[in-house]
Amino acid sequence: MLKKYSLAAAMIAVLLLLTGCFEIDQPITSESEGFWNSFFVYPLSWLIIQLADFFNGSFGWAIVVVTIMLRTIMLPLMIKQTRSAKAMQQIQPEIKKLQEKYSAKDQKTQQKLQQEMMALWQERGVNPLAGCLPILVQMPILLALYHAIMRTDIGDGSFLWFALDQPDYILPFIAGITTYIQQKMMMVQDNPQMKVLLVVMPVMIAVFAFFFPAALTLYWVVGNFYMIAQTYFITGPQASKRKDEKAAKSGGKK
Template identity: 40%
Template sequence: MARLKKWYQIIGWFPLLLAILALVGIVTANHSYSAPIAGSGIWGTFVAFFIRSILGVASWFNTSYGLGIVIFTIFVRFLVLPLMVYQMDSMKKMQGMQDEIKALQEKYSSKDTETRTLLAQEQQALYKEHGVSPFASMLPLLVQMPVLIALYQGIHNSPVLRSGSFLWLNLGQSDPYIILPVLAALFTFGSSFLSTMANPQQNGFTKVLPFVFPFIIFFTSLALPSAVSLYWVVSNLFQMIQTFFLQNPFKMRAERKAARELEKAKARKVRKATRSKKKKR
């Protein structure tokens, strides 16, 4: 109960409300589609549920399967929003712990097994003290990956979705004009770049990531059905907007600059007071 209360304090009521509404929307959409869709086993049942939900949402919009995917994607993003808020909170706390982590790494700089074990134990104790989970960043990905895989399989298992069209797209085939792959890459870059800007502790690897991921997304989207690429475009656009509001790098940089100026002002006051004491002597 105490842990649930702590999570609620971190996440807040609004993201939880949106997640509940999204879950209600997904379940309602699933029941809106009455035609049977077969699925064997746990995974097959999940994929069938997924297909029915998209088709159910599409039925709300005059059987527009593209809109069904767009709205369903937004539902999924709202559903994982509490995890994203928790992730962002953990990332901010991790950024504030960088000096302490560096001190531990310098203290246990030896490469022998015993020292590395002590370092891991000390880091784990530090994470626990600050209430941080180093694996929090994996939670949204672990939730979204099954959704993406299920969407891909659902398109191939559903002749209705595979034959659907939306704007210039045939949902079962790749985008002939490469518009979706380009948009997916651009929104991926925007999200990654904003997240990187918000992190003051960067190395060569983290600086390169915002430029590597978009190329991976672009070339992968070229070979995917448009329905999957459409999911990716909407999801990454949502992610970019979400990153801006939850992890606004411009606001965070201004706050860090103000904190540095405050520290400098305090240091100047200390030096001035010290000089005044010396003069009096």
Template identity: 35%
Template sequence: MQTAKKMFTMRSAITALIALIIMIVAAVMYDGQVSGSGFWRGIIIANFSRSILGVSAWFGDNYGFGIIVFTVLIRLLILPLMVYQTGSMRKMQEIAPELKKLQQKYSSRDPETMQAMQAAQKKLYKDAGVNPFASFIPLIVQMPILIALYTAIRTTNVLETGTFFWVQLGERDSYFILPILAALFTFASSYLVMMGQPEKNGMTTSMTYIMPIMIFFFAISVPSALSLYWVISNAFQVAQTWTIQNPFEIRRERESKKEAERAKQRAIRKAIRNHKR
């Protein structure tokens, strides 16, 4: 199991490197002008825009396909971060019942009890090999990348002139197809994650249903270029969740561990009975 995880992590890192090279090549090959000033808009956003337009040029200046391919490249670029984040989150989910027991045990809010609970939590984290803040690091790193992609699509005026099947990329989707797809993929990804959790809670359940509604209303109020980005990004998220956070596989692994623990306890009880005889 550990070997398979290491191989997957290595493959995701290689894939991310290839995606980065393709993005750089697309930006370098684009011979048009992209305006912008300052470090953020003049360098970061401008090069994102150049890369999107460069990819679009490979498809005959089809900006819809350019946005799709570039969005996939971005998701592949941050895939190693997502793999790490998913692993950290899964470890936290597995010890969530134990954390809940500690909170119930040390329910008093006096300083002495709080210190005892913090010490017990630190021991639990150490024994489980969990860093409670590790899952936030990839999120902090990837957010500027996703914001840059979003801003590049929103501020690259030439994208507004493109069409993609039934939509004008600079206008809203009058048929609401892209917003509906974005909402559905958001729900599918969140629901798969929720299925894999050892315990359900009100916050997770409510956000599983609230986020798709929010994405839908966002998507109907912005140009179709951004709606298309959300559709592809969220569809990739579904595939990613199914691959590295498959709830059915997680449930099987969790049940196997429980069965192994039950078998261990049965063996202990049997040994004690035999010893008494």
């Protein structure tokens, strides 16, 4: 039940991120009032404008740099989330055995299943909720960046092949594909809910991207590429090799 609520909460959070929930049609300036505008949206808008000036008026490069900066700031949280997902993935075979052992749907059996799973998590040092905190912490920052992009006057500038202030017809496919790859790399095996999200999320992102200015889709694509590189570095073959080498050295010292 908790997983279902977590999945629903994540979906709602993404919808809020993509659609916004307040003042989205009002330009952001230094005169904008309110805690949200003054301490979240306007500083990011100001940074985008300053970087655009640095890049000779290129708001595209400004959005790329701001996205990388924010992702880097949030890197410790994202590493925690990635490692949590990896740890859950490693114990999935044992969880599946427990689910098969306690397959009956009566309340007593299900309570026993939950007790056994909690014991397994404690034994392996895995917290199934550890991946939720980073999402909750980063969501206001990402939402603020979304507002900053949507409420900053970027004019009719272009970047690469697309106009930043208009929807593009190629970038949404890149957004959907990179979202799929990023989720696939972090997906916990044999988790039906994650498999559903693996399909639904990329499609939803791509569909929204067809209706939003390309500036917002650019932010999403850059963030996805950053996450793909980060996930590969943390959980890829080289990461496992480095872990084995470290364990071998520790064993040799003993």
